[in-house]
Amino acid sequence: MRKLLKTLEERFFFVLMAGSTAFLALLLLMIITIIVYKGLPSLTWEMVSQTPKGGYYFGREGGLLNAIIGSLYLASGAVALSLSISLPLALAMNVYFRNRKKLVNGIRFILDLLWGIPSIVYGAFGFTIMIYLGIRASLLAGIITVSIFILPIMVRAMDEVMKNVPLSLLESAFSLGSTRREVAFKVVTRQCFPGIITAVLLAFGRGIGDVAAVLFTTGYTDNIPTSLMDQTATLPLAVFFQLGSPIPEVQNRAYAAALILTVIILAISVATRLLSRKFHKTSIK
DSSP, rough: HEEEEEEEHHHHHHHHHHHHHHHHHHHHHHHHHHHHHHHGGGHHHHHHHHHOOGGGGGOSSSOOOHHHHHHHHHHHHHHHHHHHHHHHHHIIIIIITTTTTTHHHHHHHHHHHHHOOOOHHHHHHHHHHHHHTTTTTHOOOOOHHHHHHHHHHHHHHHHHHTTTTTTTHHHHHHTTTTTHHIIIIIHHHHHTTTHHHHHHHHHHHHHHHSSSTTTTTTOOOSSOSTTTTOOOOOOOHHHHHTTOOOOOOHHHHHHHHHHHHHHHHHOOOOOOOOHHHHHHHHHHH
16 A cells, blocks of 8 residues: 555656646747747848837837847846856855855855845846946946846856865865865866856846846947947847837837847857866866
8 A cells, every 4th residue: 555655656746747847848839939920020130230220119120239239248247247256255155164054054045035036126226326326327337237136146056066066075175285265266166167157157148138127227229339338228128118119010029139039048058058068078087
């Protein structure tokens, strides 16, 4: 009887996991299908190679090159700024403060709280800081806001990988006379490089695809930014503004912009996975 109950329990959870996986795969397929079905007919070379011309948002000529480049500028700058803070913090938690469990657990608790805060709150916070410092909407303001938004995501993703580094590996490095800095940047970083790349990918995807965090901070312009103080258009904002148009052609262009954004994230994801796998094989050799 006990064996039968155990078998039924295993089958129940197997069916539950298989059903959940199938549901998520179906949901992803539906999202991609809708975006491709509505956006692909409106996607042209003109749309990805030109900036908006007069009357673009009324269905006339032009494209979204300004939003594409602006999104890449914004996400790349935010990831670079956040990485310069999150990597040392993650290394400190797992090398310098590894034996101070209460401190590390406290930092993790704070990061988890920050991770759960809605992005619109970060946007409002960034807007408040802009007003206090007298900074107008610009690429710089957007980079700072998005970097704060993705910081806890990046730190916790790195932390989850680094805390699984075997203690024996660290002890072996220390026994050979290595300093904490050498262990952190030459041993742990190399050991966890694929996980660090994954964390950067996750943060980049959240940064380039979020609209609420930049709604009040980057502004919007039809021009490609040439300095950090210029206003910047992004693909999520382009989707947001165009979907609100009563003109069907402009609404279809919003789906085309969403398709461009999806392709960018997919391309970066595939490239990062390949790079991570290649480095992992090299490190094993």
